[in-house]
Amino acid sequence: MMMYDRTQEALRGELLQRLATLSAPSSSSGTVPHGIDSGLNVFGYCVNAREQFARSRFPHPRVVVVLSGTKEVWRGDVAQRFPCGVPFAIPAGLEIDLVNIPDPQSGRYESICITVDAPLRQSLRATLNRLPDGPSIPGSFSVALSADLVEAYGHAASALADSDAATAQAVARHRIVEILLLLSGTDVGRMLVAVDRTEEVEAIVYADPSYTWRVEDVARILGVGDSTLRRQLKQAGTSFREICLSARMATAGAMLSAPGYSVTQAAQAAGYASRSHFARRVRTAHGMTPGQLRSAA
Incomplete structure (x- = not known):
């Protein structure tokens, strides 16, 4: 309440x-x-x-x-x-x-x-x-x-x-x-304040990074075709996969850097069931393991 x-x-x-x-x-x-x-x-x-x-x-x-x-x-x-x-x-x-x-x-x-x-x-x-x-x-x-x-x-x-x-x-x-x-x-x-197509997709994915997003899900929300959305993102220099990964790693980094959240909770919020897969992604994105990120915070 x-x-x-x-x-x-x-x-x-x-x-x-x-x-x-x-x-x-x-x-x-x-x-x-x-x-x-x-x-x-x-x-x-x-x-x-x-x-x-x-x-x-x-x-x-x-x-x-x-x-x-x-x-x-x-x-x-x-x-x-x-x-x-x-x-x-x-x-x-x-x-x-x-x-x-x-x-x-x-x-x-x-x-x-x-x-x-x-x-x-x-x-x-x-x-x-x-x-x-x-x-x-x-x-x-x-x-x-x-x-x-x-x-x-x-x-x-x-x-x-x-x-x-x-x-x-x-x-x-x-x-x-x-x-x-x-x-x-x-x-x-x-x-x-999301304006262009990339930011619109980011706003949708960032809202629920743990969800297993498909390009057709977001395309339907935005009222465009799947291929149209892929083409628009490519023209903007990114891809649907990159946006999803960025959203998940941003969520993981924020939770691991804040007090009160465990590595397991951060992995779940970022949409990862496998802790080892999650750890590899975090290390690639942030240059540190999940445990090191928590210690640094």
Whole structure:
């Protein structure tokens, strides 16, 4: 169970107030687009009964805020629970189970979602002075609230609700990029800024390096053919195999360099059942055995 301090509780309440203008009528159910005419991929989702989506994967990362009820994000048998007013991100390519749980008093689940598609990522990358450090997907998908982030969400909600204003579309896009810029400095920031095909593949594989990825799996997520994806990666000077190996070795190196993880845990996280095979790969990639990496750390 995730814990939130009193400061975060106050900011959650303020955020929910600022986003109230985007709430759908109580009789609505399903997906409610916001700013669709401006090309913004922002939508609300509301249901009046508990529902579960098994083995979901998304081609682009998403930033979500629950307005009513609770969302559970399950990765295997580990769950993260997000109550209303807590922003969180869902990585691209990660196989997860999603559970939407209505509020027990209102009987309603509702959320606001920003899909961080390629144009938004490009805008974000062009504005950043530097990319966030580290390729790994963080253990927690939640984002700590700040006054600036709440204010940015409030500005975006006002612009999206003001659909009749001549400048509302441009202002809404600007406000959403502002939200993503603030998020780029958090632990979940790196997975929001992958732009080119290589980085898109990296973001998907890095999200779950222990999974036995096939090129057809990733091609399907990205909506391209297998041969097209192989050709695009070759043109970029890499290959699907190299990206998978890099993701696994980066994960192994990070875990072996951090306290609290065993060699076995690092091998499992990197997708290796054989410790000897894992040790050979680590030595080739990092110049040291797994044990030496732990000792150096």
